[in-house]
Amino acid sequence: MAHQPLAAAHAGEPIRNTTLDLAHMSVREVNRLLHAASQGDFLIKNPRGLHAVVAGLDGELNVRIDGHVGYYCAGMNKRASVTINGNAGTGVAENIMSGRVHVKGDVSQSAGATGCGGLLIIDGNASARCGISMRGLDIVVKGSVGHMSAFMAQAGNLVVLGDAGDALGDSIYEARLYLRGKVKSLGSDCVMKNMREEHKTSLRKLLDAAGLGGTVDVSEFRRYGSARSLYNFHISNLGSY
């Protein structure tokens, strides 16, 4: 990435290819500049656990954040690609619509909560309630996930290379869960399901998208999903999910 100092950006015009330093700018100032940009590469420095860093992006942006972020980083993301070189607090990529969020460290609870689309990659571990109420987002966790992950998950895929904590997929709707490690316990209405060829193909695509293509054997995974005894599911409505 080629970066120019902020001062070099033309006044009144959206900026591109810029380093933004949260030691000298507020989160609101940084987010406002990024909301105005439609494309470009951006480096965010000194996030220091601040909340709502790069929330609400909507553009073909590549954003790299060097350091640990607080709550709701990259929330509501659309189209942008955000990489966090550090850990993320509660609700990273919550309600993400599209684009890609990649966390190089660990994440706190409720990662990807209610996400509608896009891809969330977590290189480390995720704590409790990862993918809670997800609605179309794909999540790939290279480590393990905590308790109540995929609680009431409606659509999308949660792939976990490590283990899952208590009550995985409690009250799950139509999301698919792929787990390589052990599960401590399954939540209400969540059951293990057959891994058919279509699921292996789908999982392979997800792993490829997360940069794991060829390094992980899809036959090591088990699939979990809804027993459909807890909500008013009817097979003729499957197309709606």
Add this chain to the structure above:
Amino acid sequence: MCGIVGLFLKNVALEPELGRLTAAMVRELRDRGPDSAGFAVYGEETSGTTKICAVVREGRLAWPQIAKRLSNATQASVTVKEIENHAVIKTEGDGDAARGWLIDNVPEAIVLSQGLSIEIFKGVGDPGIVVERLNLVGAKGSHAIAHTRMATESAVTIAGSHPFSTGEDTCLVHNGSLSNHNRLRDLLQRHGERFQTANDSEVAAAYLTWRTREGDSLKAALQQALQALDGFYTFVVGTREGFAVLRDPIACKPAVLAETDDWVAFGTEFRALATLPGVANARIWEPEPATVYVWSRA
């Protein structure tokens, strides 16, 4: 809400910096608990001398006279130093007896702590101003725990501010709420515990005092607490030698731990830890639910 910070130094060279580092952590979590704040510092000890910290509920008290009465009542030499609306009383007599006498005889004050090492200070209002006013920045010692409070279970008063301490050199701060504290308070009172508030967190502190008096280690006492306490909690606990963290079985309240060769630090959120020296290379993790973490200088 509520914010907790804790700093346990492993490198003694940092001890003169304890207060400055802790105060910076508190300032980061002001917005999590804007109504009151308090802190415990484990600092200087004089062999055979117990320190008792007390705070006046309202106005001022004639502490030199109270010290004289305490001295007569306990047949021990007593000195007192006033810091703002707090008094730091030093006695060569029994600390628990002195605490009991003060609770019985000086109802205008709240006894905050007693022990060889611990000192607790509290105030109502903006936590940044509270720690400034009570000079946390100048504190030296081995470990410190601080709390910024958003009151839910009892009123916004000095008495309701954390940390809570009922036993020698032990204190507890709490983010959350307990649902069985009334019943447990009755049980603990039958075992001789003295309470000064109607606050749920004081019950958790007294529970640890009771268990350690019965011979449990800090770790064992916290493991018992998992069975005895019902509700939401992240606790950070200090003892003369130790520092501990416990979250409830569903990890309802946030918590981050970080450790380097020089220190162990707790923050309700990472931003509280962001100013610590060497944090960029610290091991950082979220404590697991229902898991007791203990560090000790012994």
